[in-house]
Amino acid sequence: MRAMAASSARFLPAAFGLFCLLCGVAIVEGMLRAGLLNRFIVPLPTEVIDSFGRLFGDEQLLARFLTTVQETFYAMAILAVIGIPVGTLLYQVPVLRKATETWISALASAPIVLMYPLFLVIFGRSPATIIVMGVIAGLPPLILKTIEGLSGTRQSLINVGRSFRLTRVQMLTKIMLPAALPTIFVGLRLALIFALINIVGVEFLINFGGLGQLINDLAERYDMPGMYATIVFVILVSVLFFFVTERLERWLRRMS
Amino acid sequence: MNQTPQSTAPMAGQLPHVLSADNVTKKFDTAEGPLVAVDNISFDVRPGEFLSVIGPSGCGKSTLFNIIGGLTPDHDGTITVDGEVVRGPHPSIGMVFQEESTFPWRTVIDNVCFPLEIANVPKAERLDKARHFINLVGLSGFENRHPSELSGGMRQRVAIARTLVSQPKILLMDEPFAALDEQTRLLLGDKVLQIQQELKQTTLLITHNITEAVQLSDRILVMTYRPGKLKRIVDIDLPRPRTSDVVSSPAFGAYVAKIWGDLREEASRGMAESERAR
Ligand SMILES: Nc1ncnc2c1ncn2[C@@H]1O[C@H](COP(=O)(O)OP(=O)(O)OP(=O)(O)O)[C@@H](O)[C@H]1O
Ligand SMILES: [Mg+2]
Numbered sequence: 001m002r003a004m005a006a007s008s009a010r011f012l013p014a015a016f017g018l019f020c021l022l023c024g025v026a027i028v029e030g031m032l033r034a035g036l037l038n039r040f041i042v043p044l045p046t047e048v049i050d051s052f053g054r055l056f057g058d059e060q061l062l063a064r065f066l067t068t069v070q071e072t073f074y075a076m077a078i079l080a081v082i083g084i085p086v087g088t089l090l091y092q093v094p095v096l097r098k099a100t101e102t103w104i105s106a107l108a109s110a111p112i113v114l115m116y117p118l119f120l121v122i123f124g125r126s127p128a129t130i131i132v133m134g135v136i137a138g139l140p141p142l143i144l145k146t147i148e149g150l151s152g153t154r155q156s157l158i159n160v161g162r163s164f165r166l167t168r169v170q171m172l173t174k175i176m177l178p179a180a181l182p183t184i185f186v187g188l189r190l191a192l193i194f195a196l197i198n199i200v201g202v203e204f205l206i207n208f209g210g211l212g213q214l215i216n217d218l219a220e221r222y223d224m225p226g227m228y229a230t231i232v233f234v235i236l237v238s239v240l241f242f243f244v245t246e247r248l249e250r251w252l253r254r255m256s
Numbered sequence: 257m258n259q260t261p262q263s264t265a266p267m268a269g270q271l272p273h274v275l276s277a278d279n280v281t282k283k284f285d286t287a288e289g290p291l292v293a294v295d296n297i298s299f300d301v302r303p304g305e306f307l308s309v310i311g312p313s314g315c316g317k318s319t320l321f322n323i324i325g326g327l328t329p330d331h332d333g334t335i336t337v338d339g340e341v342v343r344g345p346h347p348s349i350g351m352v353f354q355e356e357s358t359f360p361w362r363t364v365i366d367n368v369c370f371p372l373e374i375a376n377v378p379k380a381e382r383l384d385k386a387r388h389f390i391n392l393v394g395l396s397g398f399e400n401r402h403p404s405e406l407s408g409g410m411r412q413r414v415a416i417a418r419t420l421v422s423q424p425k426i427l428l429m430d431e432p433f434a435a436l437d438e439q440t441r442l443l444l445g446d447k448v449l450q451i452q453q454e455l456k457q458t459t460l461l462i463t464h465n466i467t468e469a470v471q472l473s474d475r476i477l478v479m480t481y482r483p484g485k486l487k488r489i490v491d492i493d494l495p496r497p498r499t500s501d502v503v504s505s506p507a508f509g510a511y512v513a514k515i516w517g518d519l520r521e522e523a524s525r526g527m528a529e530s531e532r533a534r
Contacts, residue, residue, distance in 0.1 A: 159353060163327070178361045
């Protein structure tokens with residue numbers, strides 16, 4: 001009885017959300033069929049759903065998806081290798097930190113995607129341009145969260161380290177970084193989302209690579225249902241990433 | 257009672273004092289102006305002695321503890337360990353902190369292994385020693401839990417075991433039993449006392465619990481409230497080995513009453529002052 005109540009409490013919001021979404025889709029479908037919306041611009045939701053089969057078959061949606069995932073993966077690996085050490089360095093050198101923190105915060109909220117022509121010139125229409133743009137987009141939040149996590153280390157834990165006479169490096173690797181890990185992970189999650197947005201965006205802009213290019217292609221061919229279906233797919237991918245990383249983060253938090 | 261003959265005479269061939277505080281003073285700059293947290297405190301600790309520092313909340317006990325542990329560089333006066341002036345954390349001193357200090361990302365056993373890991377003790381030996389001290393503080397069976405799965409008192413016992421495992425020559429503890437219930441406190445007090453007697457470990461215990469101080473100590477330093485001065489040093493002349501049973505003896509009651517008399521004055525002054533400040 002109680003278990004049932006608990007599980008319904010968990011699924012009710014999700015079920016309600018899905019219900020609202022379906023209602024919205026039904027309303028759009030109705031308005032299109034009634035001629036209130038222009039079918040030339042907005043395709044029928046049923047057509048959008050139907051086109052998924054075609055996308056997976058003719059347009060190799062799965063392969064496109066894997067290309068984007070691969071680019072994102074490389075961007076994240078580079079991000080972790082650069083962002084966490086840079087954040088640590090800035091934390092350790094207060095002058096550097098004071099000099100750069102405002103800039104990094106400003107960059108975190110700037111539309112970095114507009115920098116793509118620069119890298120297009122350097123790397124050409126290649127995965128490198130896309131990956132670098134992902135890295136640049138994810139870097140500011142990761143650096144800021146790394147600094148935040150390190151500064152938030154509880155004084156009592158630092159005192160334990162000092163009383164056991166840890167070296168500077170030991171203090172960092174054995175106490176401060178582990179203590180900061182949950183916050184750094186939030187940074188990685190933000191970086192992932194920023195990177196993914198930019199990667200798909202740049203794919204679209206330079207018409208190269210994974211899902212972004214597919215959207216560009218389909219738009220140029222005026223395949224509206226296919227284009228919308230791909231956009232829906234991109235949204236589902238972001239939701240999936242968000243969900244998985246949130247689970248991971250909760251698991252990490254439980255550990256600390 | 258100040259003049260009672262000393263129960264622990266310094267051993268031959270050893271320095272008379274392992275730890276000395278000379279005119280230790282610490283001022284804090286606060287919004288309401290300078291605050292003297294510790295005012296000109298001097299005392300000596302003999303090898304193997306169990307010394308308690310007792311005083312009302314806010315009288316400067318933790319401040320003194322941090323100074324002795326070498327964590328507060330900008331104080332006046334000197335702390336000497338083994339004839340050496342302390343300028344930072346000293347290898348002979350092990351500290352147990354008042355605040356929550358277990359590492360949340362490590363299991364109980366990994367927490368306790370921490371100092372041994374830092375000292376590069378081989379893994380098998382590390383685990384053996386850690387298990388021994390986990391058992392000693394009554395946490396066997398919880399080795400693989402994370403601190404978040406333990407109660408506050410259990411976490412504090414993990415912190416105690418983590419410091420004990422490094423077998424410091426001088427053990428400093430800041431209200432280590434504060435989060436424990438009375439029964440556990442008495443039993444753990446027995447355990448700590450037993451270890452202390454076995455290892456001849458010099459122990460400095462900071463507490464605001466009179467029973468605990470009398471049960472465990474050779475001497476008790478009573479501190480005053482603002483400024484934090486030394487009010488009196490009381491020798492506790494109760495026979496050893498002691499267990500928590502000593503609590504019910506009449507001599508014990510006499511000591512408790514005497515120290516309570518000292519503390520009541522300070523505590524009520526402290527309360528009145530903080531009420532006036534409000
Ligand atoms: N970093 C600090 N800055 C300013 N004032 C401080 C600081 N640390 C402690 N104090 C003040 O110094 C006084 C002594 O503090 P301390 O923590 O040593 O007290 P305590 O005796 O350990 O109290 P308790 O029994 O409650 O732990 C308090 O009045 C406190 O407000
Ligand atoms: Mg204190």
